[in-house]
């Protein structure tokens with residue numbers, strides 16, 4: 001199977017990442033947001049790449065043969081866990097890879113089988129500790145670097161948390177209702193006192209039923225929802241239809257499962273600062 005994957009990958013053009021230089025750790029994360037955190041922890045020591053490209057949906061991702069090769073070649077795989085990467089286990093088994101793997105959400109409380117724990121910066125601090133320890137186990141010589149980098153990132157995440165608390169406090173309590181495209185904001189909303197009134201997509205990647213849409217529109221009308229939050233790869237027709245039917249004046253854009261490409265969204269902390277500013281502007 002691995003040989004077949006290698007052969008396929010060879011035909012597939014520029015796929016595999018450059019190998020890390022000797023003495024350095026080659027880290028493969030599943031998502032771009034995990035890559036953002038892991039890059040900061042591994043700064044000056046580990047080479048970090050993301051399996052999924054910017055903008056890909058982790059819930060519906062289909063790994064390619066070259067992904068198996070990348071997983072096999074990596075010195076460490078970083079996954080979110082909590083059921084996000086259902087495709088990862090079969091993929092790794094098919095490549096019979098021996099690469100160590102760290103589950104970032106292990107030890108955190110998972111609510112409603114929802115995997116989007118990373119959108120709460122306090123959970124991200126737990127991710128950073130998990131990544132730090134896994135990097136040290138895979139590359140003990142880098143321990144001082146990983147510890148120092150992780151401590152610096154932890155302080156920045158703590159500061160991010162304080163900024164979000166302050167920003168959300170400016171939204172009148174009655175306005176703190178969100179209709180989102182998919183249910184990514186559960187942990188963020190629990191942390192900061194917002195309410196997810198509903199999600200357009202009940203199951204990521206599948207069209208919502210007419211009954212679900214009607215329920216959502218009724219709930220939005222009853223709560224006088226001020227904004228609906230879409231995503232860069234959203235279905236514009238669906239979002240605009242809900243906004244029109246429920247008399248919701250604004251459609252705003254949030255980044256949640258992937259970083260973006262602009263300087264404002266291309267790493268974890270910038271992305272959450274930008275998302276928070278978007279939420280405050282839309283609901284204030």
Ligand SMILES: [Zn+2]
Nearest residue numbers: 059182184257
């Ligand atoms: Zn998601």
